[in-house]
Amino acid sequence: MILSDLLGSDALEADGRRVGGVVDVRLEISGAPAQLLAETVVTGVLVSPRSRVSTWGYERRGENGPVVIARLQRWLHRGSFLVSWDDVELVDEGRVVFRDGYERHDPMLPPAPKT
Amino acid sequence: MKKLFAVALGILTAIGGFVDIGDLVTNAVVGSRFGLGLAWVVLVGVVGICVYAQMSGRVAAVSGRATFEIIRERLGPRAGLANLAASFLINLLTVTAEIGGVALALQLATSVDPMWWIPVAAFGVWIVIWRARFDLLENVTGLLGLTLIVFAVALFMLSPDWGSLADQALRPGPPADEPVATYWFYAIALFGAAMTPYEVFFFSSGAIEEKWTEKDLAKSRLNVLVGFPLGGLLSIAIAGCAAVVLLPASIDVTSLSQVVLPVAEAGGKVALSFAIVGILAATFGAALETTLSSGYTLAQYFGWSWGKFRRPARAARFHLAMIVCILVAVAILATGVDPILVTEYSVVFSAVALPLTYLPILIIANDREYMGDKVNGRGMNLVGTIYLVIILVAATAAIPLLIVTGAGA
Amino acid sequence: MNDESAQRMPRPDPRAPRGRVLDAHLHLLDRQVLDRDGTPVTTIDDLELDGIELGARIEPGSPAPSVAAILTGPQLLMRIFGGHAPAARRISIPWKLVASVGTTVRLGVGADSLDASWVERWVSRHIIGRIPGGRHDPE
Numbered sequence: 012m013i014l015s016d017l018l019g020s021d022a023l024e025a026d027g028r029r030v031g032g033v034v035d036v037r038l039e040i041s042g043a044p045a046q047l048l049a050e051t052v053v054t055g056v057l058v059s060p061r062s063r064v065s066t067w068g069y070e071r072r073g074e075n076g077p078v079v080i081a082r083l084q085r086w087l088h089r090g091s092f093l094v095s096w097d098d099v100e101l102v103d104e105g106r107v108v109f110r111d112g113y114e115r116h117d118p119m120l121p122p123a124p125k126t
Numbered sequence: 127m128k129k130l131f132a133v134a135l136g137i138l139t140a141i142g143g144f145v146d147i148g149d150l151v152t153n154a155v156v157g158s159r160f161g162l163g164l165a166w167v168v169l170v171g172v173v174g175i176c177v178y179a180q181m182s183g184r185v186a187a188v189s190g191r192a193t194f195e196i197i198r199e200r201l202g203p204r205a206g207l208a209n210l211a212a213s214f215l216i217n218l219l220t221v222t223a224e225i226g227g228v229a230l231a232l233q234l235a236t237s238v239d240p241m242w243w244i245p246v247a248a249f250g251v252w253i254v255i256w257r258a259r260f261d262l263l264e265n266v267t268g269l270l271g272l273t274l275i276v277f278a279v280a281l282f283m284l285s286p287d288w289g290s291l292a293d294q295a296l297r298p299g300p301p302a303d304e305p306v307a308t309y310w311f312y313a314i315a316l317f318g319a320a321m322t323p324y325e326v327f328f329f330s331s332g333a334i335e336e337k338w339t340e341k342d343l344a345k346s347r348l349n350v351l352v353g354f355p356l357g358g359l360l361s362i363a364i365a366g367c368a369a370v371v372l373l374p375a376s377i378d379v380t381s382l383s384q385v386v387l388p389v390a391e392a393g394g395k396v397a398l399s400f401a402i403v404g405i406l407a408a409t410f411g412a413a414l415e416t417t418l419s420s421g422y423t424l425a426q427y428f429g430w431s432w433g434k435f436r437r438p439a440r441a442a443r444f445h446l447a448m449i450v451c452i453l454v455a456v457a458i459l460a461t462g463v464d465p466i467l468v469t470e471y472s473v474v475f476s477a478v479a480l481p482l483t484y485l486p487i488l489i490i491a492n493d494r495e496y497m498g499d500k501v502n503g504r505g506m507n508l509v510g511t512i513y514l515v516i517i518l519v520a521a522t523a524a525i526p527l528l529i530v531t532g533a534g535a
Numbered sequence: 536m537n538d539e540s541a542q543r544m545p546r547p548d549p550r551a552p553r554g555r556v557l558d559a560h561l562h563l564l565d566r567q568v569l570d571r572d573g574t575p576v577t578t579i580d581d582l583e584l585d586g587i588e589l590g591a592r593i594e595p596g597s598p599a600p601s602v603a604a605i606l607t608g609p610q611l612l613m614r615i616f617g618g619h620a621p622a623a624r625r626i627s628i629p630w631k632l633v634a635s636v637g638t639t640v641r642l643g644v645g646a647d648s649l650d651a652s653w654v655e656r657w658v659s660r661h662i663i664g665r666i667p668g669g670r671h672d673p674e
Contacts (some may be wrong), residue, residue: 012589013606014559014582015614035561037351037583041554042601042637047634047643049554051602053584067200067489068561077507078491096599103590109546110595121556133634189638191567199565203614206565256666259673429567429578429607431646431655438669440574442659445669496638 012070017102022058023102025111032063033107037093053096056107057118060090093118132266132345134261135332136179136353138411141271143175143325144168144357146220146412147227147382148469150405152319153361154385155534156312157368158377160301161294165362167313171320172358178484181491181502182326183346186333189496193330194426195489200486206439209482210427212310212475213323219418219472220324222455225251226465230382231406241462248456251413253352255448260335260434263414263492270407276400278363280392284470286370287457311527311534314520318476320516323483326418331422335435340500355495367392372535382466421448470533484510484517487519557636559602567639568605568628570646576628577651578629579640580611584626605640607651626651 020033035057042050057071068074069084070091098113145153154162182193191199198206228250229243254263300309328484329349340347367388368379377384382405390398418434425432425444432444459465490512491502502510537558557563560581586600597660613619628651634643646652663669 012584012587013610013619014564014584014650017584017587018560036559038557038563038602039552039554040557040561041552042599045631047632048636051630053600053602054552054588056558068558069383071558071561074492074494075513076504077488079511080489097595099593101590101592102587120558121552153573191638195567199567202565202609203580207615257668257673425575427578428611429575432573432671436574437672438666439659439664442655442663446658526656 012102016104017056017107019063020102021063021106022056022094023106023108024113025108031058031091031107033057033059034059034063034066034088034091055093055116056099057091057093059088062087068120069108071120073122091118092116130269131261131265133349134264134338135329136273136349136351137268137356138264138353138415139179139325139329139332139349140173140175140353141268141274141360141408142328142412142415143320143322143354145271145274145408146416147223147230147405147409147473148190148220148466149319149361150227150310150364150385150408151382151466152315153364154368154372154379156316157365158372158379159304160309160312160434161365161373162291162362162370163294163298163301163309164313164316165295165365166298167316168320168358168361168365170516171317172354173509174516175321175325175388176354177506177509177513178321178487179354180328180347180350181487181506182330183333183338183350184343184500185487185490185496186330186339187342188340188498188500189490190334190492191496192422192426193326193483194423196490197483197486199300200429200489201482205482206427209479210423212478213327213423214420214474215324215334216475216479217324217416217423218451218454219475220416221251221413221420221451222458223411223465223469224416224450224457226446226459226468227382227409228406229411229459230465231402231409234382234386235246235402235406236423244456244459247410247413248452250410251417252449252452254414255417255436256445260332263434264332267407267411267414271404271411273400274360274404274408275363276389276393276404277367278398280389280397280401281363281366281370283392283397284367284370284388288367291366291369300323305531307527308534310523311531315470315473316361316523317516317520318473318480318524320361321480321484322472323475323479324416326483326487327419327422328415331418331426331432337435343500362477363515383408384468401506417451418450420451421445457489471528473524473528477524480517480521484514487515493531527535538577563640568607568651569639570642570649571634572646573643574639574646576642576646576649577605577607578611579605580608580614581606582630583625583626603630605633605651612647 022031033056037055038051039054040049040051042052069081070088075081092115098109098110101108225247228247229240232243233240371388386401389401421444424447430443431441438445566579570576583604584600584605604627609620632642635641
């Protein structure tokens with residue numbers, strides 16, 4: 012499937028209640044080693060309760076500048092959370108459904124190395 | 127001399143922003159109508175472009191990414207495309223105006239009809255972009271463009287009443303016989319020209335062409351701090367000359383020959399020839415800057431190979447795009463349109479392009495994944511944010527003012 | 536066999552990643568793709584993910600989906616205007632050719648070996664390369 016079809020989907024609980032929009036997909040370069048780079052696997056989806064458009068990542072990174080934009084973005088995406096891929100029950104056109112009893116994780120990214 | 131060459135990129139970039147053909151005439155128009163009453167706008171513009179050019183240069187030097195790459199990356203394909211369309215139209219209109227401007231400057235020098243000079247000017251621009259090394263191109267046009275300083279010299283030689291000039295500059299506001307809207311239209315036109323987006327496209331891409339790294343941050347700062355204030359100084363000097371000679375005589379500036387009139391009055395034929403060389407170099411330099419910027423923006427949005435440090439066959443679409451731009455510019459000029467008028471309408475597109483260019487620069491300049499510990503300091507962020515607000519206000523006001531004043535008529 | 540055992544390992548807590556963690560949209564979409572020599576090839580217009588079946592319930596413990604390819608060409612238009620490009624018309628760069636991921640995505644192969652750069656090659660061969668001086672370094 013195409014990544015951009017997944018982005019902006021409704022994030023639903025098992026009983027059909029909408030909890031937000033899928034704004035991003037978390038990846039980890041940690042799968043089976045391939046020729047050049049280890050396999051890049053999906054580990055979770057990021058949900059923002061009040062928005063379905065991904066952002067500049069202020070709510071998942073430690074960046075604080077410029078202050079006005081950082082605050083505005085954090086406020087817009089307040090309550091964002093990460094759902095592990097293991098807790099995803101179903102992906103369909105325009106919606107992602109979580110399993111019963113899924114867990115909400117902190118969406119914070121570990122600091123990435125500067126390249 | 128070597129020191130001067132080190133800041134050639136900044137000088138050429140600023141010349142394209144402050145004293146290209148459209149600005150040469152606009153500055154003289156402003157001087158002949160408002161005296162130095164709009165000099166403060168140039169100062170505001172100089173500070174703004176210094177702040178953002180420095181940021182874009184730092185991002186390019188540290189992360190190796192030119193400005194339109196980060197515009198596409200932060201804004202995504204849609205808003206990025208809106209910016210691309212607006213910026214590209216500004217570039218194209220300016221390329222058209224500059225090629226026409228080179229032809230007009232050659233007419234001043236030779237009295238041969240500009241229509242004959244247009245193909246020569248267009249071919250000249252292309253062959254330089256096709257064959258000349260980047261440093262050669264920036265050194266020659268940057269250095270020759272410096273002869274425009276003759277406008278500042280002329281202002282002194284005219285021995286004006288400095289008191290009344292200072293009075294105009296320090297007490298800004300529209301004169302009694304000019305409508306308020308017209309005053310603000312020109313204020314926004316001057317601000318927009320000072321901060322025109324192709325300056326940062328050219329400056330940041332030029333930094334990549336020159337292979338700047340983190341070690342060159344001081345050089346980048348020097349380029350910014352020499353180039354743009356110099357551009358602003360030239361811009362005010364042209365307006366000052368017009369304020370001294372053309373304003374009292376109630377001469378309406380409509381052509382290039384009226385722009386250089388005060389210089390001829392002050393310094394005779396020698397000064398005039400300096401001015402013509404300067405205008406020729408400035409318009410030619412601006413033509414190079416905007417043609418290259420058209421190629422840079424397109425290539426960076428779509429991820430094509432670009433850069434004059436590559437042979438043309440290794441950056442094929444980049445060169446093809448620039449050839450097409452020059453051909454379109456010649457086709458527009460062949461209709462006989464006044465090249466100076468062409469640039470006046472680019473203020474419309476600036477309204478879209480300015481905020482969508484400077485916002486992503488400000489965000490990336492704060493991103494540690496790109497910048498490591500070279501992110502913006504608090505002061506830089508504060509000034510950057512204030513300017514973003516000014517840009518937004520100017521952008522929203524631009525189009526209504528354009529319509530109300532009939533482009534400042 | 537190696538593949539499967541690696542993917543079936545129990546999933547670690549999301550707070551304790553085993554490799555570089557990144558977000559697909561934030562860190563990959565719209566970034567520049569460079570070839571082995573640093574020549575720009577394209578931007579990442581979209582990504583193809585393997586292992587997600589639309590409308591099918593995901594059994595607990597199934598292997599996680601993975602990034603299969605970088606998409607470009609017509610996929611950019613789909614992102615701008617919406618809609619779907621037929622799979623046959625997609626231009627893709629297999630993810631296994633990626634050598635490193637930073638502010639750009641670096642491939643381990645040369646641009647000339649990729650479908651994604653056929654337009655560049657065509658313009659180079661048929662237009663730019665035929666103009667005198669097109670194959671020489673600037674002077």
